[in-house]
Amino acid sequence: AQTVTQSQPEMSVQEAETVTLSCTYDTSESDYYLFWYKQPPSRQMILVIRQEAYKQQNATENRFSVNFQKAAKSFSLKISDSQLGDAAMYFCAYRTDNNAGNMLTFGGGTRLMVKP
């Protein structure tokens, strides 16, 4: 079974600064997908970024980028130029690469606070 671990229950960053959220996972599979989701107080999960395990290049979406270390099974999220609207819960998630639908395994989440 796959597990996803987020070791930082809470993180804080100054507005306009950079913050990195950590995520590690455990799997015996070689092909899979990794995601970071943002969950604001409205509770709706929003996909921030995704990474295919077979791609060595780290995914980037505007101010969001990942550091994917497949051998170490690490998948951290870097938020650059943090904005007040980035404050939310962030969940790291894993999805297997087979025709099993879209079942996600989530980490416990990291609450990000952004200080003005």
Added chain:
Amino acid sequence: GAGVSQSPRYKVAKRGRDVALRCDSISGHVTLYWYRQTLGQGSEVLTYSQSDAQRDKSGRPSGRFSAERPERSVSTLKIQRTEQGDSAVYLCASSLPWTPNTEAFFGQGTRLTVV
């Protein structure tokens, strides 16, 4: 609607009572998931269905949890004989038929409090 909608947003239930939570998924989406989200423990899949088939995630909670899908875009999660440990946010997610690029879309969840 444009997205996944869940109702009610908040539900308070007395211990031992049955509850039903509704999810309206995106039209055309085939696969539908119910997740239970508890503080610090992330989200775990309770059950999911692909089209009309219902698949329970093995080993997860018990026969007290079930889901019905009376229409392709509607699912109802039923919890029988609620326990205080059932207090959590219940998230519904739907997606198109699986491809490597398929994305799951989430509703805003129902926060259930069992008293």
